Amino acid sequence: MKRRGVLFVLSSPSGAGKSTIARKLLAEDSDLKMSVSATTRAMRPGEVDGRDYHFVDLERFRAMVSNHEFLEWAHVFDHRYGTPRQQVEDILASGRDVLFDIDWQGAQQLFQIAGGDVVRVFILPPSMEELHRRLVARATDSEAVIDARMNRAAAEVSHWDGYDYVLVNDDVEHCYDCVRTILKAERLKRSRQTGLIGFIRSMLKN
Template sequence: MLTSETLSEHPEDPHGFKRRGMMFVLSSPSGAGKSTIAGKLLHANPELQVSVSYTTRPIRPGEVDGVHYHFTDLETFRQMVANHEFLEWAHVFDHRYGTPKAQVWNALEQGHDILFDIDWQGAQQLHQLAGGDVVRVFILPPSMPILRDRLIGRRTDSMDVIDARMARAANEVSHWDGYDYVLVNDDVEECFECVKTILAAERLKRSRQTGIIGFIRKLLR
């Protein structure tokens, strides 16, 4: 029987087939609109979980430990790396960020999708480790001058930091071909609709529909 609970658990599948969850990766240079699109995606898909990374960077005003990040010290982080507790980790702007392994595997087995906000290095590490469980989406700015204007307009960074972000952006864009989908964010609403469509289509992929086998067997009896 189809229920509202079934629909909430399987929003793109009216039959409510059991399926394996996925790691849905959004990457982009800083200022390209990734955070805005991720927020809109979470609002439209409240069942979508967010990967909460560990980081060695200081906590910022308004952030909550365990919600935005798990904040830790460098020595603890290094020990977690040595214990193979991360799915992926990276060194970014003098700080380290890592995705905890155990909670991700558990969520996937239960059919939950997890949203990742990570860079190309993290996306590559996830793909090498988990392959078909990973969907990688890269968001490009319309142009580099526009990206720089966006960073300046945020009024959160010094010009030295903005210059460093622009240099890093060029490096990140050069890895565009390591993604499954590449979008240009020249209109945030259109870009969001594309991302939402990708999520819906990937949820219906045959390889994730682990519960459809029983349905097929019944059809052929």
């Protein structure tokens, strides 16, 4: 059955396990493709340009903004992040769904642009203490950066009610199963089954 692609937003505070779940989802579901954001922040060790982000300088980012090349964009800390429009349109045109790794501001902007036809999933850590432990265990950030992330996490969590689904990641396998179930169900929504009208018309014709 022909259907309209799902715009699938996965948000969470840094350290709540979103990246692990997104990676697994993309690996196991060939109908889902990642929307790779553009950013002005520096590339980190292990990151790949075009896979993790499109790394651009401030001048290029500003040009993209003025050329309306972004579906949504925002300032986070000292950097800019944006969702290139063309990429999303290409994924949808190929009959696939788009995964967005964006925050509540991005989700809100996307929701408005898409006329509400967005699925927004928020992943919570089991507790703020556990989130702090995970950030410390990662050992990639200084204490000051961890403090900033914790403040930002609390701000993110306070926007939980801007999401359609809220999951607590106290078991990553279970949380992954829930995300997968949500995506599968959303694909089955009547409003996305654009092939149904024709199917039912021919069914009732005879």
